[in-house]
Amino acid sequence: MRILLINGYTPHPDAGGKLTQTLVDISIQTLSQHNEVKTTAVTAYEATQEYAKFQWADLILLYFPLYWYAVPWGLKRYIDDVFALHQFYDTDDNGQPVALMTGKQFGYVTTLAAVADTYAPGNSLTEGLSVSDLLKPLDVTFRYVGIQPAAHFHNCVFYDVYNPATIQPIKTALLAELSKLNRE
Secondary structure, rough: OEEEEOOOOOOOOOOHHHHHHHHHHHHHHHHHOOOEEEEOOOEEHHHHHHHHHHHOOOOOEEEOOOOOOOOOHHHHHHHHHHHOOOOOOEEEOOOOOEEEOOOEEEEEEEEEOOHHHOOOOOOOOOOOOOOOHHHHHHHHHHHHEEEOOOOOOEEEEEEEOHHHHHHHHHHHHHHHHHHHHHHH
8 A cells, every 4th residue: 555644743832743753753664564655744845746645645644733623734734735726626517526536545643732531522611522523624625635534544533642651552552553554
């Protein structure tokens, strides 16, 4: 399988990007044993090269911290820059979207400083919204261009990442999820 890993970390005063890069590195090491792997970072890219990477890829995995209940601004800018008309999508004569990146799948690995209870039903702050609910626009954006949610990779949501005790379990959980891709 051909897999594109996108590091969506964007500089932020409270986050240095080390954990996101570590998770990307673990993925490169694990997935490259049985797959072809390419990488990119939203802090340094060339849109035409990214288009070629998307054409090449069977699976796109995004890695990013959740900032203020959304993807980092740099990841949003990357999508805005790269998902170009006539390359990723088009419209028909009735103005309906025509996806041009069909036959591909995507998933994500996201990290949060918040604890899981922040997203529990009944929490007055999030009003029961899950991380999946918050990231629905990302899902819709990828489906708009024809890239479907991954069938054999479950999105990874890792909470409480400033707690050092969570780091090893995060790495272990990611490795378990990645191992499913190596069995295909």
